[in-house]
Amino acid sequence: MKNICFYFQIHQPHRLKRYRFFNIGGDHYYYDDFANEDFMQQIAQVSFVPANRLILDMIKETNGAFKVAFSISGVALDQMEIYAPEVIDGFKELADTGCVEFLSETQGHSLASLINPEEFKKQVKEHDDKIEGLFGLRPKVFRNTELIFSDEIAGLVYDMGFTGILMPGAKRTLGWKSPNYVYQSAEQPKLKLLVRNPKFSDDIATRFSNYEWSEYPLTADKFINWIASTPKEEQVINLFMNYEALGNFQKKSSGIFDFMRALPRFAVEKDIGFATPSGVLAKMKPVDKISSMHPVSWVGEERDIFPWLGNTLQQEAFNKLYEIAERVSMSQSRRLLQDWIYLQSSDHFYYMGTKNALPFSPYSSPYEAFNTYMNVLSDFKERVASEFPSSIENEELNALLTTIHNQAYEIDRLENQVEELEAKLSKTPAKATIEKEKKIEKKTK
Numbered sequence: 001m002k003n004i005c006f007y008f009q010i011h012q013p014h015r016l017k018r019y020r021f022f023n024i025g026g027d028h029y030y031y032d033d034f035a036n037e038d039f040m041q042q043i044a045q046v047s048f049v050p051a052n053r054l055i056l057d058m059i060k061e062t063n064g065a066f067k068v069a070f071s072i073s074g075v076a077l078d079q080m081e082i083y084a085p086e087v088i089d090g091f092k093e094l095a096d097t098g099c100v101e102f103l104s105e106t107q108g109h110s111l112a113s114l115i116n117p118e119e120f121k122k123q124v125k126e127h128d129d130k131i132e133g134l135f136g137l138r139p140k141v142f143r144n145t146e147l148i149f150s151d152e153i154a155g156l157v158y159d160m161g162f163t164g165i166l167m168p169g170a171k172r173t174l175g176w177k178s179p180n181y182v183y184q185s186a187e188q189p190k191l192k193l194l195v196r197n198p199k200f201s202d203d204i205a206t207r208f209s210n211y212e213w214s215e216y217p218l219t220a221d222k223f224i225n226w227i228a229s230t231p232k233e234e235q236v237i238n239l240f241m242n243y244e245a246l247g248n249f250q251k252k253s254s255g256i257f258d259f260m261r262a263l264p265r266f267a268v269e270k271d272i273g274f275a276t277p278s279g280v281l282a283k284m285k286p287v288d289k290i291s292s293m294h295p296v297s298w299v300g301e302e303r304d305i306f307p308w309l310g311n312t313l314q315q316e317a318f319n320k321l322y323e324i325a326e327r328v329s330m331s332q333s334r335r336l337l338q339d340w341i342y343l344q345s346s347d348h349f350y351y352m353g354t355k356n357a358l359p360f361s362p363y364s365s366p367y368e369a370f371n372t373y374m375n376v377l378s379d380f381k382e383r384v385a386s387e388f389p390s391s392i393e394n395e396e397l398n399a400l401l402t403t404i405h406n407q408a409y410e411i412d413r414l415e416n417q418v419e420e421l422e423a424k425l426s427k428t429p430a431k432a433t434i435e436k437e438k439k440i441e442k443k444t445k
Contacts, residue, residue, distance in 0.1 A: 001271055004272060005239065005280050006067075011076045012079055015036055016030050046248050046252070047244050050246075054257055058261060058264060065264065069141075070091070102131050105124070106123040107124075109344075111148070111308060148296070149167035150292050151185070151293055164277060164278070164281045165194070173292045178231075181236065204239065208245075220265070221262075236284060311353065313354070316370075320374070321344065336384070343376065352370045
């Protein structure tokens with residue numbers, strides 16, 4: 001029996017305000033709250049809220065046969081909690097059905113996996129803690145930012161205890177292999193791989209409302225027939241896309257919601273089911289190994305990391321950011337650590353891209369994006385330096401902080417011992433006798 005595995009990405013960055021050179025040192029708040037609120041509320045209204053309702057209805061109408069997975073970045077969840085809590089409520093309803101899986105990723109939708117393994121692992125744990133706190137479900141399968149995958153990343157993910165990871169269907173990685181199987185990592189054979197089917201995914205995500213597409217209009221029965229026509233031994237069709245494809249990229253007027261609602265009915269006729277990534281990995285065994293020495297992603301024709309780190313502007317900003325990672329990790333300041341997460345979002349580097357037009361960029365040019373980001377980063381670095389002077393080396397600073405933390409722990413331990421001894425002393429007969437004699441002495445006086 002073939003299974004369709006739907007996975008939707010949900011992410012919105014904290015967009016930066018027009019932060020000028022003269023703001024450095026005086027203004028430590030970097031975000032365009034108006035734009036962030038406006039974007040989140042608009043997308044929630046046209047996409048997230050109605051899409052959540054649709055998915056919930058589909059689960060109920062099929063008695064739980066329809067299943068789906070989501071990967072929601074931590075920065076998106078932070079904004080939803082402030083600007084669109086009804087979206088969070090919708091995801092909680094979906095979680096309660098038992099037919100929805102939440103995937104793991106980095107808290108900041110960052111590129112940390114490419115440069116800083118420790119920061120990467122820390123963000124993954126922070127994200128998973130947040131998912132579990134909100135929805136009561138601990139992620140079991142990993143999905144990296146922009147589906148970025150490599151052998152090195154596979155090793156990191158396996159070390160964190162995951163048994164499965166999603167990856168893009170890049171031709172230079174797959175070669176002649178079909179994406180419609182479960183594979184295993186060549187680096188870590190116990191780590192299973194689910195590969196995005198780029199054609200079928202993009203048929204919905206990008207081509208659905210394209211009047212010039214030769215297959216327009218795309219109907220549910222036509223799409224299911226295409227899937228049914230794949231070779232019998234190909235048992236899983238991985239449809240990975242942005243959640244905004246439902247209602248935002250593909251408008252409601254295009255018929256995208258009606259298309260989705262009709263899929264389960266036609267799938268049943270062709271003996272095609274739906275499964276979450278964990279469900280697929282539990283049922284199916286890997287058929288072969290896949291190796292990717294260089295990082296691949298799900299963006300662009302080349303499916304590489306060029307959209308984020310392809311030019312000198314992006315590389316300069318990226319390297320300047322992570323050169324202070326070790327010092328930031330020593331901080332106990334919640335505000336500093338929060339800004340650190342938000343500044344790592346891959347979008348900031350994407351906006352600096354010069355190869356193609358960037359329809360989602362809030363800047364008039366990549367150079368404006370770079371200047372704004374570097375101004376913000378300069379102020380951020382000053383804040384880090386004020387907490388941890390640059391005159392002290394990282395190793396010396398780390399040793400000092402360790403000593404301070406150990407001393408604080410020892411003080412707490414000794415104070416607890418004193419309290420315990422005082423409590424015991426108050427209960428001893430000797431203590432009681434002394435107190436009684438004092439009371440008698442007072443009365444006689």
